[in-house]
Amino acid sequence: MENYSRSLSRLTGESTLLYQEIARNVERTKGIKTINFGIGQPDLPTPKRIREEAKSALDKGFTAYTPALGLDELRSRVAEFLSQRYGDNIVKDEVAITPGAKTALFLAFLTYVNPGDEVILFDPSFYSYAEVVNLLGGKPVYVPIRFDSDRGFYVDVNDVVSRISSKTKMIVYNNPHNPTGMNFDPKLSEELVKISRERNIILLSDEIYDYFVYEGRFKSVLEEEWRNNVIYVNGFSKTFSMTGWRLGYIVARKEVIGKIGILASNIYTCPTSFAQKGALASFDAFDEVKEMIDLFRRRRDVMFSELSKVKDIKVYKSSGAFYMFPDFSSILRNTGLDSKGLAIKLIEDSGVITIPGEVFPERVGTNFLRLSFALGEEKIKEGVERMKIALEKLAG
Ligand SMILES: Cc1ncc(COP(=O)(O)O)c(C=O)c1O
Structure with a gap:
C-alpha cells in the first residue's frame, strides 16, 4: 500500500470530470454527439489585445521570474481599478497576483485554517472550498441556500449566525454564485461583512463572476469597511476568458499580503511572467467584456425559455454567473433516481452533460442539476430539447 499523506486522503477529487468520461464513452459506443452543459468557462477566445501584449512580452524575452506577489505594475493597476470601481483607496501593497483564483483561495485558507477550525460554507457551493478546508483539517459547516420560485436562491442571515461557534474561523461567500447563478441581494454582502467583523471572523469573498450580472445591483464586499477582516478574491479567468492563463488576485490588508507572499515564494515562486504582461492589457478590454456579457444574457434568456417548456422541473432565471x-x-x-443517477441517464440517453447538484458538495443540491449557458444558442436549444425528450421517456 502506498504511504500517502493523511491530508490527501481527505480529498474526494474533482467529481465533475467523471461525467466528461461517461460522455466520451457514449460518443464512442453510441455515436451520439454530446452537448456539454457542464462547462465552467466562457467559450470565447481571450481578447486580442491581451494575447498581443503577452506575445510581445515573450518576443522581448520577458520570461524570467517576477516578484512572488506579482509584477508591481499589475498589482498597482488592479488596486487602481478596484479603487475606481468601488470608491476606495486600495494600494499596491494590498494586492497579490496569484496563478488563478483557485490558488488565491487556497492561499487564503492556508493563511488562516488550523486543524479543528470551522469554516462556514454555503450549501451548495464551489466544490473546491470544502476540499481545501478538509485538506487542512478544518471542518466545513454548511448554511443551506434556500430556494423559492419567486425569489430565487437566497441565504437567511439568521442561518449564518446560528452556525457561528467559538471555533468559527472563516465564512466563505461567493457572489455571483456558482452553482445557483444568483446575484445575491446587496444586503447579504453588507450583513456578512458586518457580522464577520463583529464576531472577529475572516470573511473570504470570491467575486470571480462579478461582471456576469444580468439582474439587480451587484454589491462587492469592497464597498464595505473591509480592511479589518475581509479577504477578497477575483481573477482574470472568467471576465476576460483567460482560464488557461492562470491569473487571479487577492486583496487584503498589507500584513496579510505579506504572509501570502511567504507562501507564494515557497509554493510557486511567482505567477507566470508574460501572462501578467498580457493581463495588463485587460483593463483596456472592457468593450469586449461588455459584448460577451450581452451575448451571455441572450443565451441565458434562451436557456430559460427552453427549460421553462420542460415538464416537472422548476427553473429560476439566473441573475448572475x-x-x-x-x-x-x-x-x-x-x-x-438521485441527481447523479439522473445526470448519468441524461448523458446515456440524450448525450447531454449536466452537473448533478450534489457535487457542490452537501445536501441542498441533491434535487438540482447545474446547466451552464456558456455555449451557442443553437446548442442550448438542441440540448434542452434532447433532455426534454429523454425526461418524457423516463416518465413513461
Ligand atoms: C466560484 C469559483 N471560484 C473560483 C474559480 C476558479 O477560478 P480560476 O480559474 O481563476 O482558478 C471558479 C472556477 O470555476 C469558480 O467557479
Whole structure:
C-alpha cells in the first residue's frame, strides 16, 4: 500500500470530470454527439489585445521570474481599478497576483485554517472550498441556500449566525454564485461583512463572476469597511476568458499580503511572467467584456425559455454567473433516481452533460442539476430539447 499523506486522503477529487468520461464513452459506443452543459468557462477566445501584449512580452524575452506577489505594475493597476470601481483607496501593497483564483483561495485558507477550525460554507457551493478546508483539517459547516420560485436562491442571515461557534474561523461567500447563478441581494454582502467583523471572523469573498450580472445591483464586499477582516478574491479567468492563463488576485490588508507572499515564494515562486504582461492589457478590454456579457444574457434568456417548456422541473432565471440550477425533485421522486443517477441517464440517453447538484458538495443540491449557458444558442436549444425528450421517456 502506498504511504500517502493523511491530508490527501481527505480529498474526494474533482467529481465533475467523471461525467466528461461517461460522455466520451457514449460518443464512442453510441455515436451520439454530446452537448456539454457542464462547462465552467466562457467559450470565447481571450481578447486580442491581451494575447498581443503577452506575445510581445515573450518576443522581448520577458520570461524570467517576477516578484512572488506579482509584477508591481499589475498589482498597482488592479488596486487602481478596484479603487475606481468601488470608491476606495486600495494600494499596491494590498494586492497579490496569484496563478488563478483557485490558488488565491487556497492561499487564503492556508493563511488562516488550523486543524479543528470551522469554516462556514454555503450549501451548495464551489466544490473546491470544502476540499481545501478538509485538506487542512478544518471542518466545513454548511448554511443551506434556500430556494423559492419567486425569489430565487437566497441565504437567511439568521442561518449564518446560528452556525457561528467559538471555533468559527472563516465564512466563505461567493457572489455571483456558482452553482445557483444568483446575484445575491446587496444586503447579504453588507450583513456578512458586518457580522464577520463583529464576531472577529475572516470573511473570504470570491467575486470571480462579478461582471456576469444580468439582474439587480451587484454589491462587492469592497464597498464595505473591509480592511479589518475581509479577504477578497477575483481573477482574470472568467471576465476576460483567460482560464488557461492562470491569473487571479487577492486583496487584503498589507500584513496579510505579506504572509501570502511567504507562501507564494515557497509554493510557486511567482505567477507566470508574460501572462501578467498580457493581463495588463485587460483593463483596456472592457468593450469586449461588455459584448460577451450581452451575448451571455441572450443565451441565458434562451436557456430559460427552453427549460421553462420542460415538464416537472422548476427553473429560476439566473441573475448572475453563467449557470442555471433547475429543481428536478419531482422527476427524481417519480423515477427513484438521485441527481447523479439522473445526470448519468441524461448523458446515456440524450448525450447531454449536466452537473448533478450534489457535487457542490452537501445536501441542498441533491434535487438540482447545474446547466451552464456558456455555449451557442443553437446548442442550448438542441440540448434542452434532447433532455426534454429523454425526461418524457423516463416518465413513461
Ligand atoms: C466560484 C469559483 N471560484 C473560483 C474559480 C476558479 O477560478 P480560476 O480559474 O481563476 O482558478 C471558479 C472556477 O470555476 C469558480 O467557479
